[in-house]
Amino acid sequence: MKLAVNYREIEGKSAGFWVLLGGLGLMAGLAFGAFLYMEHSGHYVTGMNNQIVWGMPHVFAIFLIVAASGALNVASIGTVFGKALYKPLGRLSGLLAIALLLGGLMVLVLDLGRPDRLIVAMTYYNFKSIFAWNIILYNGFLAVTIVYLWMMMERRMNAYYRPAGIVAFVWRLILTTGTGAIFGWLVARSGYDMAMLAPMFIIMSFAYGLAIFILVLMAAYNWTGRPLGDAILFRLKNLLGVFIAAVLYFVAVYHLSNLYATEHHGIERFILMDGGIFTGLFWIVQILLGSLVPLAMVYHPTLGKSRPAIATAAALVIIGGFALLYVLLIGGQAYPLDIFPGYEVVSSSFADGAFNSYSPSIWEITLGVGGVAVALLVVTVAVRVLQFLPETLADSAIDPHAAKAD
Amino acid sequence: MSENGKSMDSSRRDFLTRAGASAGAAAIAPGVFLSAPAAAKSPDQPVSGDKRWGILVDTNKCADNCDACVSACKEENGWGHSETHSRPDQQAQWIRTVEIRNKATGFAKTLPMMCQHCENPPCVDVCPTGASFRRTDGIVLVDKHICIGCRYCMMACPYKARSFIHEELHDQLPWAPRGKGTVESCTLCVQLVDNGDIPACVEACSADNHNALVFGDLYDENSEISRELKKAESVELRADLGLNTGVRYRGL
Numbered sequence: 096m097k098l099a100v101n102y103r104e105i106e107g108k109s110a111g112f113w114v115l116l117g118g119l120g121l122m123a124g125l126a127f128g129a130f131l132y133m134e135h136s137g138h139y140v141t142g143m144n145n146q147i148v149w150g151m152p153h154v155f156a157i158f159l160i161v162a163a164s165g166a167l168n169v170a171s172i173g174t175v176f177g178k179a180l181y182k183p184l185g186r187l188s189g190l191l192a193i194a195l196l197l198g199g200l201m202v203l204v205l206d207l208g209r210p211d212r213l214i215v216a217m218t219y220y221n222f223k224s225i226f227a228w229n230i231i232l233y234n235g236f237l238a239v240t241i242v243y244l245w246m247m248m249e250r251r252m253n254a255y256y257r258p259a260g261i262v263a264f265v266w267r268l269i270l271t272t273g274t275g276a277i278f279g280w281l282v283a284r285s286g287y288d289m290a291m292l293a294p295m296f297i298i299m300s301f302a303y304g305l306a307i308f309i310l311v312l313m314a315a316y317n318w319t320g321r322p323l324g325d326a327i328l329f330r331l332k333n334l335l336g337v338f339i340a341a342v343l344y345f346v347a348v349y350h351l352s353n354l355y356a357t358e359h360h361g362i363e364r365f366i367l368m369d370g371g372i373f374t375g376l377f378w379i380v381q382i383l384l385g386s387l388v389p390l391a392m393v394y395h396p397t398l399g400k401s402r403p404a405i406a407t408a409a410a411l412v413i414i415g416g417f418a419l420l421y422v423l424l425i426g427g428q429a430y431p432l433d434i435f436p437g438y439e440v441v442s443s444s445f446a447d448g449a450f451n452s453y454s455p456s457i458w459e460i461t462l463g464v465g466g467v468a469v470a471l472l473v474v475t476v477a478v479r480v481l482q483f484l485p486e487t488l489a490d491s492a493i494d495p496h497a498a499k500a501d
Numbered sequence: 502m503s504e505n506g507k508s509m510d511s512s513r514r515d516f517l518t519r520a521g522a523s524a525g526a527a528a529i530a531p532g533v534f535l536s537a538p539a540a541a542k543s544p545d546q547p548v549s550g551d552k553r554w555g556i557l558v559d560t561n562k563c564a565d566n567c568d569a570c571v572s573a574c575k576e577e578n579g580w581g582h583s584e585t586h587s588r589p590d591q592q593a594q595w596i597r598t599v600e601i602r603n604k605a606t607g608f609a610k611t612l613p614m615m616c617q618h619c620e621n622p623p624c625v626d627v628c629p630t631g632a633s634f635r636r637t638d639g640i641v642l643v644d645k646h647i648c649i650g651c652r653y654c655m656m657a658c659p660y661k662a663r664s665f666i667h668e669e670l671h672d673q674l675p676w677a678p679r680g681k682g683t684v685e686s687c688t689l690c691v692q693l694v695d696n697g698d699i700p701a702c703v704e705a706c707s708a709d710n711h712n713a714l715v716f717g718d719l720y721d722e723n724s725e726i727s728r729e730l731k732k733a734e735s736v737e738l739r740a741d742l743g744l745n746t747g748v749r750y751r752g753l
Binding site: 221 | 655
């Protein structure tokens with residue numbers, strides 16, 4: 096038997112709500128200002144150059160896009176895999192997926208050299224380009240997820256909700272494959288050139304999307320005074336632990352594969368030992384703080400039951416995700432191309448053979464943070480005007496035993 | 502270029518040449534034959550796939566501390582002086598000289614690096630809008646009207662041949678369009694080649710009597726470049742990627 100779930104808009108009258116809205120609006124506004132400045136001046140005001148061509152905006156954009164597909168996972172578990180416990184969370188899951196994707200795409204587009212030519216990107220397609228496919232996959236994901244949400248939220252359409260959920264689930268797997276392939280198919284750069292990046296991006300999306308979902312869920316229920324029971328929260332944090340471990344596994348296989356092939360020893364030495372900021376970010380932020388610490392926290396007998404600890408673990412996973420993408424994206428470009436195998440470069444006016452350096456400008460960081468703000472702004476406004484959040488997620492309302500029997 | 506690819510292409514070219522010549526002879530009034538076509542291509546004439554332009558770089562002839570090719574390219578295509586705000590690592594370089602040293606033997610040499618005009622260019626594969634394209638005669642170009650400045654081609658190019666324009670430019674030359682927020686690279690001096698001339702770098706190298714650069718049609722067995730390529734060993738950079746570059750190096 097199904098338990099009735101009542102969804103209701105949040106009240107949105109408290110000072111805190113308006114402060115949140117104002118703060119996010121301000122961050123989005125600052126990002127727009129940073130975009131206008133970079134667009135007007137040209138990219139010379141950024142830290143990017145002809146060696147590091149994708150910088151901080153791409154780290155944010157890729158993170159948000161990867162997390163977007165992962166945020167939909169919670170809904171998929173309910174719809175596709177029939178786990179009733181997750182079903183009340185489906186609406187928020189779909190909403191977060193759309194919001195994060197919008198934030199990520201905004202950053203990606205506003206960092207183009209010619210953002211005014213967005214219409215060109217939408218009308219001229221080179222179908223051999225995985226980037227072109229991604230444009231279609233991103234737009235399609237928005238459409239598919241909106242239809243999925245509609246089927247979920249409109250009682251008359253509930254009959255079609257499972258097929259819509261299956262389409263959305265398959266679509267998101269293809270989408271994240273495409274995002275990983277943007278890097279995995281770059282054969283000339285030793286830091287990328289690995290098909291494994293596609294499935295690795297999928298598992299990363301599971302972890303980052305869920306971490307964001309947990310934080311947004313906890314914040315929403317805490318700030319609105321709605322009950323959020325341990326049954327749901329602990330299930331989610333245990334799942335997060337599985338995903339953290341899975342990302343660690345993929346990272347290990349990625350580096351071991353590179354370490355086995357002599358031609359990739361250079362990039363591995365750079366990332367794991369001599370890369371300065373990249374080495375530090377890898378070991379301390381990505382592996383220790385972003386993976387091992389939250390993994391220990393969520394499974395710890397006492398910390399794993401503490402809400403502040405669960406929230407901290409989720410936040411650490413997000414920070415670790417940023418570190419992973421920074422090391423992969425920027426580190427992969429900082430390591431020089433091997434244009435002349437067997438030779439070393441003595442001198443070049445174009446930094447051949449040199450380790451490239453990159454210091455992100457305040458404009459790029461502001462634009463990236465603005466993408467996060469826009470995503471959260473969309474969520475905040477949406478839960479205020481539409482019925483995304485169940486009135487209660489208390490254990491008594493969500494009976495896991497009933498869920499199993501369903 | 503692989504041997505197989507070359508022989509296949511040249512037999513097809515022979516066939517096309519003969520078929521075209523017969524058709525032409527039939528079409529023109531009997532007894533009247535046009536003289537051999539001039540090398541120059543009129544603007545309304547499509548680019549022909551019967552040719553494939555390329556450059557052979559003989560690094561043995563490349564003089565140390567010589568940058569005649571770079572200076573000539575700057576002058577012909579109008580880059581190298583107009584980016585006043587950009588940091589050095591942000592300024593465009595269509596061609597550069599690189600000094601390399603053999604790790605095992607210590608033997609050092611200088612060579613020019615530019616777009617290698619691949620037959621299978623990764624930049625063209627990855628470009629989302631098709632702005633990055635390869636003409637049928639092998640010249641790889643960027644259509645400045647549909648380049649959105651995503652820089653994915655720069656991520657994909659194994660030769661770091663491309664530059665992004667980081668600021669507003671004001672003194673572009675009519676035959677070498679450039680613009681803020683788009684990507685550019687060596688055009689093999691397409692404006693000269695289409696007029697039957699040779700690229701500025703090759704011209705400058707000959708003018709300095711180094712003759713390290715040979716330009717010509719790789720499909721024409723009688724062209725100087727084809728004869729030189731046949732005569733002695735040459736390599737393509739990153740041959741492992743199988744891109745079949747139009748630019749070849751001797752002495753590496």
